[in-house]
Amino acid sequence: MDGIEKIKIFEFDTSNEKKEYLIEFEDRYFEASFFVAHLIKTLKEFPALKEAVDVFRGPKNQKYSEKEFMGLIDKFIMPILESTKTKKEDSLLFKIELVSKKQVEKFSNLLKYLFRKYLIIVFLSIFLAFEVLFVIFSSELLNLGTLNIYFVVGIIGLMLVFSFIHELGHASACKYFNVEHGEVGFGLYLNFPVFYTDVSNVWKLPKQQRIIVNLAGVYFQIIILNFIFCAYFLTYNNFIKYFIIASNIGLLSTLNPFFKFDGYWIASDLLGVANLRRRSREFISYMFNRLFKRNIQRKPYLLMMKKKEKIFMAIYSIVVNFFFAFYVFYIIPVFLYSFFLIFPNNVTQLVTSLSNDISPSFNLIQAIFTQLLFFVLIILLLCKMIIIPLIKQLLTKRS
Template sequence: MSLIRTDYFLSPYQTGKWVLEVSGAHFIINDDTKKLVDILSRAQNYEEATVQFNSDFENHDLNETEFTSFTEKVFEGIPIFNNSTIEVKESKSYIKFQKELLKPSTAGKIASLITFLFNKKLFWITFSLLVLLEIIIMVTTSLSSFTNLSPLWILAIYTSTMFLHELGHIAACRKFTGKNGEIGFGIYFIFPVLYSNISSVWHASKQERVITNLAGIYMQLLCMFILYGLYLLTHNASLLYLAYFIAFYCLLQVFPFIRSDGYWLLSDLTSTSNLLQKSETEVRSFISKPFGWLKEKKEKKVFLLGYGLFNYAILIYFITTQLIFNWKGVLYFPVYIFNTIKQVLTLQFDKMTFDNSLITVVIFYILLFNNISNITKNISASIDKKRDR
C-alpha cells in the first residue's frame, strides 16, 4: 500500500515546476518535491522510502524518523497522506453568495457542442479577425443616437452573452484537460454575475491556459459579429448599439487591473499565481526598504513592482478624475440603482432608462470597493499577527 493517497493528479506547469491536484485544490511544487511524491507513491513503508530518498538525493543521509518528520513538514497544508486530517481552505472568492446553476456534468455536456471552436489554429485566426472588427465598431460608431434603447434589451443581451462567455471558458477547459467545473451565479460588488469553475486548466499548457482565459471574450465577440451582421442587413440601430456594448465590455475585460479575464491572462502569460497579492507585497517591500530592494532585485521582482506601481497609478488617476470631473455622476449612482431596483420590483419597465455616462461610475465604485476591501483585509491580517505574537 502506498504511503500517500492515490487520487492525486500531477502535471507539468513550467520548467522546474509541477501542478499537484489533491481534493480539488491545486498546489505548485518544484522538481524535488515532485520526486518526493514519486518516492512516497512507490514505497510500501517509510523505511523503504527513506532508503530510496537517500539514494536519489545523495547529499542527504536521513534516518527513518528524520525522513518522516521531513516529509510531514514538506507537505504541511497539503492533504497528500492517506487518512489526512488536513482541511483544504477554499480561497476567499471575490464573488460572494455563490450558487451553482449547472453541475459540472451538465455544463460539460452543453460545452462539448462548441469545443470545436477551440481548435488552436481556428481560434487564433478567428479571434484575431474578431478583435479587428471590434476595433472597427468602436472607432466608427457614434453613441449620440442611442439614448432611448430599453435597458431590458441590454439586460437580455448581456445575460445571454455572459452565459456564452462562461460556457466558452468551460468548453476550452474541457477540450484541453478533459475536465471542467460548474457554472454558477453570484454577486460581485453589488452586481449579479455568472462564473465558471475552470480550476482544472492548471493542468493545461501555457498556450492552452491563454486560450481558455480568452475563451469568454471570444464567445462574446462572436455574438458581436452576429449582431453587427444583422445590423448591416436590417439597419436597425439598436443592433449596432448592442454590438458596440459587447465590444466595449470585451475591451474592459482585457484590462488586468481587476480580477477580470485580462488579469488571469497576464497571470498565465507571466506564470505568476496570485499576481495582485504578490505585486502588492513587492510594492510594500520597495516602499519600506527601497535600497535593500534594489540590492536583491530580480527580473520577476521588477515586473511585479512595475505592475503594482502601474496598477496603483491607474487607480489613483481614475478615481481622482471621477471625483473631480464626474462627481455628480458618482453621487447620483446610488439613487439610480435604488430607482432601478424599485422599478423592477414594481414592474415599471417602461420607466427604466440606461445612462451611458454611468459606465465609468460603475467602474469607479468597483475599484473603490475592491481597494477598501483589500485595505480592511490587510488591517485584519496585521491585527491577527500581533495577537499571535
C-alpha cells in the same frame, strides 16, 4: 501515509529558472519545487518510513535522519494532505451556482470543435473586418439619441445572455484540451457582479493552452458578434448598434489585467507566474523590507524567475499595486463622498415627483439605482474584507 497515493504529480509550465511541479490532491492544486515532488515520489514508492529515509536524498545529495525526514513531511506534505479540511479560498465575496457542471457539459461537448485552428482564424478575420466597417460606416457612432426603458432592458437582457455565452467559451476550451471544467455561476468580485466558470483544472495545461482557455470567452463573444454585425449591416438598426458598442466595451473590460477578470489570468499565464496577485504584493513588501533594512524571511518569487519574464513581472507588480492603491484610496472614497452628497437629493426628487403625481424621469431612476447598487456592493466589500475579519480577530483575542 494516508492519502499519499491520491497525490498526482505533473510538470508545471512556469517562468521559474528551476523546474517546478504541479501537485494535485483531490480538487486542490499546489506549486512545488523539485525536491518536494521528489519527496512525494519517494513516499509513494516506499511506504515504509525507514526505507524512504534510506532512499531519499535532498539538495547536494544530502541524507536526512528519521527525525529530519519527519520534519520535511510535516512542513511540505501534511499541508497538502490536510488542505481539504479547510475551505477553498477564492476571490469572490459570495457565489452561487447557476448551471451545474453536467448541464454545462451538454454545451461544451458540442461547442469544443469551434477551437479548431482554421475556424479561429476565419472568425477573427471576419470580426476585424466588421469592426473596421462598423467604425467607418456607422455615422455618429456615439450619438445614442433618444431611448426608452424597453430598449435599455432589452440591451441588458441580451448582455446577460452574451455573458453566459462567454462562460460557455471557457468551458468549451477546457473540453477541447481534455480537462474537466466546473459549474457556471454568479458571484460578487470586489464590487463587481460577475458570471464565473470554474476552470481550476487548466493548471495542468501548458502555458499556451491555458492562455487559449482564458481568451475563449472573448472568442465566443466574437463569434456571436459576427452574426450581430451581419444583422446590423442589413438593417442599420439602432438597437443593434448600441448592443455592438456595449459588447465592445464589455470585451475590453474583461481584458483588464489588474482585477481578476480574464485579463488577469492571461497576464498570469503570459508571465508564467501562478498566484500572480499574491506574488506582486510579495515583491513590493520585499522592496519595502530591503529599503527599511527589515528582516527578509524569504526570497520573492520574482527573483527566481527567468531574466526576460522577471522584467515584465517587476513592471506588472509596480503598476498593479499603484492601480489598487488608487482604487481603494481614491476611487472608493470619492464615490462614497459623492454618494452622501448627491443621493439624498435624488431620493427627495423622486419622492417629490411621485407625491406630485408626476412620473420621474428615467435618468433619475437610473441614477438612484446605479448609485445605490454601487454603494451596497462597496459596503458588502468593506464588510467582507475589513469589518468581519476585524470582528473575528477581536473575538479570538478575547477568547
